[in-house]
Amino acid sequence: MVLQKRFDYGFNGYHVPRASRSARGRGSVKKKVEDNSMCAFELLATVAGKLLQEKETSPIHAKALAGNDRTTIVKHIVKEEHQDEVKILKSEPFDQGSCNEGVFASGLRSQDHNQIHVSKEYSHVQNVVGLGHSSIIRKSDCLEKFGCGEDFLNGKRRNEFGRLRSTEGEGSPANEEPFGGKVENGTDGVPEAQKISSGVNGTVPDACSSGDPMKLDRKPCVLVSSDSSVEIPLHSNCISHASFPRCQDDIKIVNKDDDENSSGCTQPSTINVKAFRPAGRIGDRRIRKLLASKYWKVAPKLKDGELSNHDGDMNSFSCNRKTCYTRQRSQRNSPFKKRKLFDRSSVSTSDGVISSEGVFNTPEKGINGVTTGSASGASSVAGQQVSFQPRDSHVRLSIKSFRIPELFIEIPETETIGSLKRTVMEAVTAVLGGGLRVGVLLQGKKVRDDNKTLLQTGISHDNKLDSLGFTLEPNPTNAPPLICPEDPPFLLPCDAPQPLNRYPTPAALDPGASEASPDPPMASLANCVESDHDSVPSPIDMSTDKTTPDSRALVAIPAMSVEALAVVPYNRKSRRSELVQRRIRRPFSVAEVEALVQAVEKLGTGRWRDVKLRAFDNAKHRTYVDLKDKWKTLVHTARISPQQRRGEPVPQDLLDRVLSAHAYWSQQQAKQQVKQQPETCLLV
DNA sequence: ATTAGGG
DNA sequence: CCCTAAT
Numbered sequence A: 001m002v003l004q005k006r007f008d009y010g011f012n013g014y015h016v017p018r019a020s021r022s023a024r025g026r027g028s029v030k031k032k033v034e035d036n037s038m039c040a041f042e043l044l045a046t047v048a049g050k051l052l053q054e055k056e057t058s059p060i061h062a063k064a065l066a067g068n069d070r071t072t073i074v075k076h077i078v079k080e081e082h083q084d085e086v087k088i089l090k091s092e093p094f095d096q097g098s099c100n101e102g103v104f105a106s107g108l109r110s111q112d113h114n115q116i117h118v119s120k121e122y123s124h125v126q127n128v129v130g131l132g133h134s135s136i137i138r139k140s141d142c143l144e145k146f147g148c149g150e151d152f153l154n155g156k157r158r159n160e161f162g163r164l165r166s167t168e169g170e171g172s173p174a175n176e177e178p179f180g181g182k183v184e185n186g187t188d189g190v191p192e193a194q195k196i197s198s199g200v201n202g203t204v205p206d207a208c209s210s211g212d213p214m215k216l217d218r219k220p221c222v223l224v225s226s227d228s229s230v231e232i233p234l235h236s237n238c239i240s241h242a243s244f245p246r247c248q249d250d251i252k253i254v255n256k257d258d259d260e261n262s263s264g265c266t267q268p269s270t271i272n273v274k275a276f277r278p279a280g281r282i283g284d285r286r287i288r289k290l291l292a293s294k295y296w297k298v299a300p301k302l303k304d305g306e307l308s309n310h311d312g313d314m315n316s317f318s319c320n321r322k323t324c325y326t327r328q329r330s331q332r333n334s335p336f337k338k339r340k341l342f343d344r345s346s347v348s349t350s351d352g353v354i355s356s357e358g359v360f361n362t363p364e365k366g367i368n369g370v371t372t373g374s375a376s377g378a379s380s381v382a383g384q385q386v387s388f389q390p391r392d393s394h395v396r397l398s399i400k401s402f403r404i405p406e407l408f409i410e411i412p413e414t415e416t417i418g419s420l421k422r423t424v425m426e427a428v429t430a431v432l433g434g435g436l437r438v439g440v441l442l443q444g445k446k447v448r449d450d451n452k453t454l455l456q457t458g459i460s461h462d463n464k465l466d467s468l469g470f471t472l473e474p475n476p477t478n479a480p481p482l483i484c485p486e487d488p489p490f491l492l493p494c495d496a497p498q499p500l501n502r503y504p505t506p507a508a509l510d511p512g513a514s515e516a517s518p519d520p521p522m523a524s525l526a527n528c529v530e531s532d533h534d535s536v537p538s539p540i541d542m543s544t545d546k547t548t549p550d551s552r553a554l555v556a557i558p559a560m561s562v563e564a565l566a567v568v569p570y571n572r573k574s575r576r577s578e579l580v581q582r583r584i585r586r587p588f589s590v591a592e593v594e595a596l597v598q599a600v601e602k603l604g605t606g607r608w609r610d611v612k613l614r615a616f617d618n619a620k621h622r623t624y625v626d627l628k629d630k631w632k633t634l635v636h637t638a639r640i641s642p643q644q645r646r647g648e649p650v651p652q653d654l655l656d657r658v659l660s661a662h663a664y665w666s667q668q669q670a671k672q673q674v675k676q677q678p679e680t681c682l683l684v
Numbered sequence B: 001a002t003t004a005g006g007g
Numbered sequence C: 001c002c003c004t005a006a007t
Helices: A023-030 A041-056 A125-143 A155-162 A180-187 A192-203 A239-243 A245-249 A281-301 A306-317 A321-331 A344-351 A417-435 A542-546 A549-554 A590-603 A608-615 A624-639 A652-683
Strands: A002-005 A008-010 A070-073 A076-083 A086-092 A105-110 A115-119 A222-224 A228-231 A252-255 A389-391 A394-396 A401-403 A407-410 A436-442 A445-447 A468-474
Touching: A590 A608, A590 A624, A590 A652, A608 A624, A624 A652
Parallel strands: A070 A086
Antiparallel strands: A002 A407, A008 A401, A070 A105, A076 A086, A105 A115, A222 A228, A228 A252, A389 A394, A436 A445, A436 A468
């Protein structure tokens, strides 16, 4: 007997009739997945968080819950208690003052149905997001190699990412700063910092606006650009000051999206940029990992006991921030050493989970560069019932129902209903755990730019949005062919009508692929990212050891071959190669250009690695190749008429500097060659 | 791993 | 941004 059914995932017990599903879901199945995911990240994160929560208290475990399965989360979860199968999540108020909103959600689930009842309003999207992340991350963290207690998942830690530090001067000033005098003159006495600041603000007005809920804690001046932050040391205790006067003006771009990095700056005098980012890609990975492990551990036997492990994890989770913080920093000491950040394979993987990137972008602070990603094929559209309620500049919405992607279930006729339920649950759990990502639909259109703020996207309390929807779609990246990395023929490409899904094997969830993806929304729960995007080099290796083809055996399916019962999210990409996603486009902000120009003026055009190190050390998404390319385009841009230029306009003065620096260094290069020419001639 | 260029 | 060849 083969049951083929789509399940509506109701948050409020609200089921969306299949008939009412938008056709979009299906239609988009064929779309090439190249999505970068998330747009309106907050929304996605919120949704993801919900889903994950749900997962944690999946029916499988819910049996014993009997009404006690209530999950309440406040801000960041600090500790978790388990009562039999029931988990109670508690969190502590964020002490940063940035998030003052109170609790935002509570969930109640019924055991017999895959329904989650989510009520309560989200006082702030950020909070919601934070919630989702924390709950998710918490566990994942445990799984991570960091070990319990080492992780952080609150915004505080996140702050580290958005940090810039001054660079120390290297080499002799004369060589290092050919443009030093010139630049200074160019500033007309205006402090570099100020200059940059104006530049940033001019371009990205809202970036640092006071309205930003995520205000920085105590650091004074932070410059935030569209997708990166510029940090300028204010105090003089920077080493660079002494040895290299102008160094204090160095601009460094930090990628807020990178989760992995901890902080770049060790100097107290440095300003902290962006408040925080709860979970980064790392978080995503962790989440995924968590999900995966959980899934495999629990699903199969549906035993209790399993949770006990979590306890330990959870506790560890509540490590004190200090510790986590320290850890984080230490980890990122040698960014370049372990740089494989842009490895594509890794990127794709990350997508599977919600990326943290963007999670914290609130409308107020938003302003990120536009990213253009292609949408991933969505296999299903979740039921949408979103209502907005004006409240300050916050958007409140409640998702009445969510439909999960289509699942195929195959089960013997002789199986019991209970067995069927479990099977279905597992399938759902599996999908939710790692194979989904969240998409946002606005008026029928998929919102692909995860970096846009809700406001920019048109989702604001001012608008009576009646057409905001979320979708759960198979996460291409995430969905790795678990079992057969080589890509067995049987794994159908996403365009296949309705490929069968199979339970992800641990391997699949694994990260082999990892992430980098910019921001895969939920399934991968990224960065963000988005993560970062992209950025975390460390793949999740949890699956490595235990994962074997046999893992499938773990699937708790009644006496039948796993294969038979296997429910697999379809729409997975069969080939890893296909998983390769083009990195999301992240236009350089003026601040970044400024930093680049300054670095090039100082270092020249042939030392991109140094440029990267000097000015973009913390911007994981900017590789030296990117910088080189950007310089190339800048030179080109500077040469064409302003009318021909596109994108965010770059201040003419910057372009002028580009040209002069380019000319200068070209000349230098020529001289170098001239010098060598004679030598070679002599040699010959 | 970097650099340099073409696409 | 991607892809490659050459270092």
